[in-house]
Amino acid sequence: MSDRPVQPRPGRKRSEESRLAILTAAFELIAEVGYAGLTIEGIAARSGTGKQTIYRWWPSKADVLMDAMATKAELYVPIPDTGSYAADLRAFLEASFTLARRPAVADGLRALMAEAQIDAAFGERFRASFLRPRRDALGIVLERARSRGELPPGLSPGAIADIVFGTIWYRLLATRRLPDDRLVEELVTALTEPGLEEPS
Amino acid sequence: MSDRPVQPRPGRKRSEESRLAILTAAFELIAEVGYAGLTIEGIAARSGTGKQTIYRWWPSKADVLMDAMATKAELYVPIPDTGSYAADLRAFLEASFTLARRPAVADGLRALMAEAQIDAAFGERFRASFLRPRRDALGIVLERARSRGELPPGLSPGAIADIVFGTIWYRLLATRRLPDDRLVEELVTALTEPGLEEPS
Amino acid sequence: MSDRPVQPRPGRKRSEESRLAILTAAFELIAEVGYAGLTIEGIAARSGTGKQTIYRWWPSKADVLMDAMATKAELYVPIPDTGSYAADLRAFLEASFTLARRPAVADGLRALMAEAQIDAAFGERFRASFLRPRRDALGIVLERARSRGELPPGLSPGAIADIVFGTIWYRLLATRRLPDDRLVEELVTALTEPGLEEPS
Amino acid sequence: MSDRPVQPRPGRKRSEESRLAILTAAFELIAEVGYAGLTIEGIAARSGTGKQTIYRWWPSKADVLMDAMATKAELYVPIPDTGSYAADLRAFLEASFTLARRPAVADGLRALMAEAQIDAAFGERFRASFLRPRRDALGIVLERARSRGELPPGLSPGAIADIVFGTIWYRLLATRRLPDDRLVEELVTALTEPGLEEPS
DNA sequence: CAGTAACCGAGACGGTACGTCAAGTCTTAAT
DNA sequence: ATTAAGACTTGACGTACCGTCTCGGTTACTG
The missing domain is CATH 1.10.357.10 (Tetracycline Repressor, domain 2)
Structure with a gap:
C-alpha cells in the first residue's frame, strides 16, 4: 500500500514557513480590513512573501481565505451518535x-x-x-x-x-x-x- | 401633506431616457458577462451615457442592478389569502x-x-x-x-x-x-x- | 488656410500641467538614477501623476525621454551660412x-x-x-x-x-x-x- | 612564472558541454526573439541548464552574448600589411x-x-x-x-x-x-x- | 577508498516593474 | 442643472524575470 512513492521531485521544496505566513496574514487581514479590502498584494506584504509565491499555490484570494479558514479556524463539527x-x-x-x-x-x-x-x-x-x-x-x-x-x-x-x-x-x-x-x-x-x- | 409641489428646480431635468437605458444595459450585461464582468464603465458604454450620470443617481453598481431587477424583472409575489x-x-x-x-x-x-x-x-x-x-x-x-x-x-x-x-x-x-x-x-x-x- | 479647425472634441482636455510634470520628472530621473533605473512607475511617482496618464500619451519610457530631451534640453543647432x-x-x-x-x-x-x-x-x-x-x-x-x-x-x-x-x-x-x-x-x-x- | 599551475582544485570540473549549450542557445535566441526578448531564463531553458550555472560563469546576459559572439561568430579581422x-x-x-x-x-x-x-x-x-x-x-x-x-x-x-x-x-x-x-x-x-x- | 569540495539540473523564493483594468473624480462644451 | 465625453489619480491585478537560495545528485581531487 501507501502509494505516492514520495516522488522526490528535483528543485527546492515548498516553504512551509511561507505557506503558514500567508494563511496567517489572510486570516488576520480579513478581520482587520474585511473581504473587500483583502488583496493579494496586502497578503504578500503582510506575510513578507512575494506575490508569485501566492499565485503559485492558490488560484485566487478566495482560495487563500478558504485554506486559511480550514487551517487557522477550528471548523470541525463532530458527527453525533446518541441513538436518537x-x-x-x-x-x-x-x-x-x-x-x-x-x-x-x-x-x-x-x-x-x-x-x-x-x-x-x-x-x-x-x-x-x-x-x-x-x-x-x-x-x-x-x-x-x-x-x-x-x-x-x-x-x-x-x-x-x-x-x-x-x-x-x-x-x-x-x-x-x-x-x-x-x-x-x-x-x-x-x-x-x-x-x-x-x-x- | 402637500406632495412635492413639483419643485421646479432650475436646470435640465433628469433624463428618463438615460435612466432606462442604464437599467436595461445593466440587466442585459449581467446575463452576458456575469456579475464579475459587470462594470460601471461597461454599463455607461452600453447605454450610451456618461459614467457621471450613473454615479449621480446610484451609489454603486449593485444598486443599479438592484434597481434594474426591480424595474425589468417582474418580482411581485402576491400575498395569498385562501383562509387556510x-x-x-x-x-x-x-x-x-x-x-x-x-x-x-x-x-x-x-x-x-x-x-x-x-x-x-x-x-x-x-x-x-x-x-x-x-x-x-x-x-x-x-x-x-x-x-x-x-x-x-x-x-x-x-x-x-x-x-x-x-x-x-x-x-x-x-x-x-x-x-x-x-x-x-x-x-x-x-x-x-x-x-x-x-x-x- | 489654418487647417485643423480646432476640432472641439468633447470631454476634458489634456492636462498641460501633467504633461510638463512628467517630462520634468523624466529629465531629472535620468540624471539621478540613469536609464537602467528609469521606470514608468518612477516617473509617475515623481511627477505626481498616474501611470495611465503616461501610457495614454507615450508608447514607452524611451518616448517620454525623447520628448523630455526635446522639451527640456535646448537641442537646437543653427544652420550656419557664412558663404564658405x-x-x-x-x-x-x-x-x-x-x-x-x-x-x-x-x-x-x-x-x-x-x-x-x-x-x-x-x-x-x-x-x-x-x-x-x-x-x-x-x-x-x-x-x-x-x-x-x-x-x-x-x-x-x-x-x-x-x-x-x-x-x-x-x-x-x-x-x-x-x-x-x-x-x-x-x-x-x-x-x-x-x-x-x-x-x- | 608558469601561469595558472593548472591549480588542481578538488570538485567537479566546469562542464564544457553546458558552456557550449549556453552560448549556442544565446546565439540562436538573439536571432529568434531579439535582444529585448533574450532572458537568462530563456537561455537556461533552451540550453537545458540551470540558471545558477549561467550566473556562476557570466555576470549578465550581455556577457553571455558577447562570449557567444566571440565563440560562435568568426569576428577575426586580419591586420593587413601591404606596404601602402x-x-x-x-x-x-x-x-x-x-x-x-x-x-x-x-x-x-x-x-x-x-x-x-x-x-x-x-x-x-x-x-x-x-x-x-x-x-x-x-x-x-x-x-x-x-x-x-x-x-x-x-x-x-x-x-x-x-x-x-x-x-x-x-x-x-x-x-x-x-x-x-x-x-x-x-x-x-x-x-x-x-x-x-x-x-x- | 572514504571524504569533501565544486559543480550540475531543477525549481521555489522575495522582489521589482510591467502594462492593463476599473474605480471614482474632474473638466469641458452642449442642451 | 444635467448630459455625453473623456482625461485625471489611484490602486490592484496577474505576469515576467531578476538574482538568490535550497534540493538531490554527480564528479573529481585528497588525505
Whole structure:
C-alpha cells in the first residue's frame, strides 16, 4: 500500500514557513480590513512573501481565505451518535451554531459564500471541498435516523439538509442575526415527528 | 401633506431616457458577462451615457442592478389569502419558486446577495428595500394563520420565515439546484402541524 | 488656410500641467538614477501623476525621454551660412560638440540610441523625429557647398554626413571621450579639399 | 612564472558541454526573439541548464552574448600589411564591412553596444575586451603609415580611428544601411592625402 | 577508498516593474 | 442643472524575470 512513492521531485521544496505566513496574514487581514479590502498584494506584504509565491499555490484570494479558514479556524463539527435522531440533530445544530457565532468564522463564511456566487470556478471548489463534507456529515446522522424509522413522513434527508443549512446560512447572510439556541429548538420541532421527540 | 409641489428646480431635468437605458444595459450585461464582468464603465458604454450620470443617481453598481431587477424583472409575489394556512403557504412558496427558477432572476439575486456580504452599506439597502418587503409579505400570511391558531406549536413566525427564505436562498446560493415542487411539499410538511393539514 | 479647425472634441482636455510634470520628472530621473533605473512607475511617482496618464500619451519610457530631451534640453543647432563650406562645417561641428558636451544631454542621447537598438519600433520614431532633422540640417549646408563646387572630389554629401555624425556618436557611445575642439579641426581637415580651405 | 599551475582544485570540473549549450542557445535566441526578448531564463531553458550555472560563469546576459559572439561568430579581422597605407586601410575597411554585413553579427553588435550604454560595468568590459583589440589592430596599421610618413597632415591616428569606427558603427546603429564598397572608397578618400594615393 | 569540495539540473523564493483594468473624480462644451 | 465625453489619480491585478537560495545528485581531487 501507501502509494505516492514520495516522488522526490528535483528543485527546492515548498516553504512551509511561507505557506503558514500567508494563511496567517489572510486570516488576520480579513478581520482587520474585511473581504473587500483583502488583496493579494496586502497578503504578500503582510506575510513578507512575494506575490508569485501566492499565485503559485492558490488560484485566487478566495482560495487563500478558504485554506486559511480550514487551517487557522477550528471548523470541525463532530458527527453525533446518541441513538436518537432528535438528540443527534440537536447536537449537530448546537455545534454548528457555536461555530457560526464566532465573528471571525461568520465573516469568513460570508465572504466565501459571496465569492462563490461571483467566481463560478471558485464556487465549484467551495462546494466540493467546504460545503459537501459538512453536508455529508449531516447525511450520516440522517441515514442512521432513517434506518431506525425516525424521520418524519414526507421529509426526505435531502430536504432536511436543505432546511438545516439553509436556515443557518440565511441567518448569516440575510438577517445577520447569528443563530441562537431558540432556533435550535424550533428547527428540531420542525424536523422531527411531533409526539415522538419527547417520549416523557 | 402637500406632495412635492413639483419643485421646479432650475436646470435640465433628469433624463428618463438615460435612466432606462442604464437599467436595461445593466440587466442585459449581467446575463452576458456575469456579475464579475459587470462594470460601471461597461454599463455607461452600453447605454450610451456618461459614467457621471450613473454615479449621480446610484451609489454603486449593485444598486443599479438592484434597481434594474426591480424595474425589468417582474418580482411581485402576491400575498395569498385562501383562509387556510397550509394553502397560503403553498401558494406563497409556489409563486416564489416560480420566480427563482427564471435564470436571469436567479443570477441577479445571487449577485445581489453576494455584494451585500462584501459591501456593508449596500447590504443595509438590500435588506431594507429588497429582502424586508418580501419577508413582510410572508409575515402577513403567518399573522393571519397565527390568529386562527393554525401555526404549529413551538414554531414562531420568525423561525418559519427563516426556514422558508433560508431554504430558497440555500438552493440558489449553495446547491445551485433550483427549487422545485417537491421542495414545496416538504416545506409545507415541515411547517404545518401534522394531521391538521390534510383533514382527509 | 489654418487647417485643423480646432476640432472641439468633447470631454476634458489634456492636462498641460501633467504633461510638463512628467517630462520634468523624466529629465531629472535620468540624471539621478540613469536609464537602467528609469521606470514608468518612477516617473509617475515623481511627477505626481498616474501611470495611465503616461501610457495614454507615450508608447514607452524611451518616448517620454525623447520628448523630455526635446522639451527640456535646448537641442537646437543653427544652420550656419557664412558663404564658405569649411567655415559652415566648422560652425556646425562646434555647435554640435557644445551640445554633446553637456552631461545631461550626452547621457540622454546615449540612452535613446541604446533603446533604439533594442526596441525596433522606437528606433523608427527616433530616427524619424530625432536623427533625421539634424541630418537634414547638415544636408542643407552640404548642398550649398556642392552648388558652389566646394565639396572635395570623391566625397558624396551622404558620406560626409555619415562621417560627421558617426564620429560624434562614436565618441559618445564607444570611447566616452566627449568630442573636443581638436576633433573639429581634424574632421574639417578630412572633409575639405586641401589647399582650398585657407586661401590666404 | 608558469601561469595558472593548472591549480588542481578538488570538485567537479566546469562542464564544457553546458558552456557550449549556453552560448549556442544565446546565439540562436538573439536571432529568434531579439535582444529585448533574450532572458537568462530563456537561455537556461533552451540550453537545458540551470540558471545558477549561467550566473556562476557570466555576470549578465550581455556577457553571455558577447562570449557567444566571440565563440560562435568568426569576428577575426586580419591586420593587413601591404606596404601602402591606402591599401592597408582599404583592406581593413573591406574586411570589417564584410563582417558587419552578416545579419547575425550586425544584430549582435547593436545589442552589445546598446547594453554598454545602459549597464556601465558591462560597458567597461565591452570596451576592454571587444572594442579595444579591434582599435588596436587599426592602430598598428596607422603606426606603420605614420612611420613611413603617409598619414595626411592634420590627422592624428586617434582621429582616423574615431572616423573609421565611428562611420561603421553609425551605419549600423543609426541609419541601418549596412556599409558598402562605395563607403570604403569615400573613407579612403577622406583619410588619405590627396594626390598621394594613386601615383598614376 | 572514504571524504569533501565544486559543480550540475531543477525549481521555489522575495522582489521589482510591467502594462492593463476599473474605480471614482474632474473638466469641458452642449442642451 | 444635467448630459455625453473623456482625461485625471489611484490602486490592484496577474505576469515576467531578476538574482538568490535550497534540493538531490554527480564528479573529481585528497588525505
